[in-house]
Amino acid sequence: MDFTPYEFRNQPWFDQQNFQGFNEAIPMKTMVVHCFDPRAAEIPEAVAEHFGDEVFPGENVLDEEGNRVGHTRTLFPLANAGGRAVDAVQAVATMDYLFRFKTVAVVHHSFCGATAFGPDQIIDRYRDEHGVDISDTFARESLSIPHFDESVKHDLALLRSHPAVPKETRLFGFFYEINTGKLVEIARDVPA
Ligand SMILES: [Zn+2]
Incomplete structure (x- = not known):
């Protein structure tokens, strides 16, 4: 099967030289990095509610033929083991190219x-x-969560010092309690 008709770069209307981002189709603002523990699945909703100006989960935007040409979601969840920043930098680089997003929230959770x-x-x-x-494959601090305060702050520092994270990106770090749904801000790094 030829899959090339499904690539943006092969669409007659798509202009790769003058690509301005997909924000008009999907108004992404925020990435939420959290653990894929199913007990912590409500973290994206909790962060959306905390920020107050996010759309999550949102809904598809369809054209006249019913094609999915956009979405109303502004907040994108990224789930991995522990909700760690080490696994998020490739997503930040990709999303910075595709969207003009502003904020990364890192959330670690109880138990x-x-x-x-x-x-x-x-x-x-x-x-x-x-x-x-x-032992040299990952930073020791990224391999486990020995202390919530330190793990969240480590992850914000990792993002801030990484070349693939734009300097103006706003960083927030949270602790989420899975039984009460309480979200507590631990750290933030918001450039002036
Ligand atoms: Zn977890």
């Missing part, structure tokens, strides 16, 4: 699996069971 071990436990397990050394 996260990543609080069940420290970096040495996962490094030792890999050495013992898989016969490989991952």
